Amino acid sequence: MFVAGDKWLVSCLGVLYLCKGLFYRVVPADQSLSSEKEYSGVFRFRLWWCGEWMEVLVDDRLPTVNNRLAFLQSTHTDQFWPGLLEKAYAK
Numbered sequence: 001m002f003v004a005g006d007k008w009l010v011s012c013l014g015v016l017y018l019c020k021g022l023f024y025r026v027v028p029a030d031q032s033l034s035s036e037k038e039y040s041g042v043f044r045f046r047l048w049w050c051g052e053w054m055e056v057l058v059d060d061r062l063p064t065v066n067n068r069l070a071f072l073q074s075t076h077t078d079q080f081w082p083g084l085l086e087k088a089y090a091k
Contacts, residue, residue: 009072009089013082025053027081045088056088 016023026046041060046053062083063070072086 009086013072013085027085043084043088045085047089056091058084058087058091060084062087 016026028044028046031044043058043060045056045058047056048054060080062080069083072082074080074082
């Protein structure tokens with residue numbers, strides 16, 4: 001499902017994706033990650049940090065090399081939430 005060199009992050013994202021209740025806690029459902037409807041270019045994620053939920057905002061710009069995402073990417077070309085979540089975590 002995901003391609004990356006950081007196996008612990010990839011496995012965490014896999015578990016997150018399978019647990020829909022937790023997924024929508026981290027990736028709020030009231031934002032569109034795939035449609036152009038109400039698209040703003042800013043995405044909101046919630047991360048558990050030091051015993052509390054923190055909200056992190058990231059823009060939609062992801063680094064590429066030869067027209068492919070440079071870091072975490074989904075095998076489905078229309079799913080960008082893994083790369084955006086990785087960017088939020090790195091922030």
